[in-house]
Amino acid sequence: MKLQIDRIPEEGLHLAVEASSEILGLEDDPVFSEAGAVFGQLYAQRVEETLVVRGTVRAEIHAQCARCSQIFSTTVKDSGFLRDYSDIEEMDEVDISEDLREAILLNLPQFPLCNEECKGLCLQCGKNLNKGPCSCSDGDKIGAWEALDNLKL
Ligand SMILES: [Zn+2]
Numbered sequence: 001m002k003l004q005i006d007r008i009p010e011e012g013l014h015l016a017v018e019a020s021s022e023i024l025g026l027e028d029d030p031v032f033s034e035a036g037a038v039f040g041q042l043y044a045q046r047v048e049e050t051l052v053v054r055g056t057v058r059a060e061i062h063a064q065c066a067r068c069s070q071i072f073s074t075t076v077k078d079s080g081f082l083r084d085y086s087d088i089e090e091m092d093e094v095d096i097s098e099d100l101r102e103a104i105l106l107n108l109p110q111f112p113l114c115n116e117e118c119k120g121l122c123l124q125c126g127k128n129l130n131k132g133p134c135s136c137s138d139g140d141k142i143g144a145w146e147a148l149d150n151l152k153l
């Protein structure tokens, strides 16, 4: 994703940019993969010999839930994107791909969850508990009742 310097007027320019998801380089990531293009709602302004670019960068990402291992999609966003590029008088264009990539990668969730309430997997049988209880938990309940019966004796 390159910005043409000579297209940016003195007063600045609002830009809607769209970069290929390939810039994210998530091919080998075990948890995250790209799900769509990287979008930027940016404002570029020349301040003497520096180009200042600010705005919001977002991308749709597939992530693996840290609790239940299901793949889900989420929007990763950096609403405080701000970069400056100096010495622009010697350039025709500025490549912002690497900075778009960094903005998304820095905002990936540390502990991705398909849902805040995700119940995760049963530690015993591995069933996804979001899809209903497994028979292990019934077993635990029976065990508890048996313990009560034993107390009565
Ligand atoms: Zn989950």
Ligand SMILES: [Zn+2]
Pocket: 122, 123, 124, 125, 126, 127, 134, 135, 136, 137
């Ligand atoms: Zn179970």
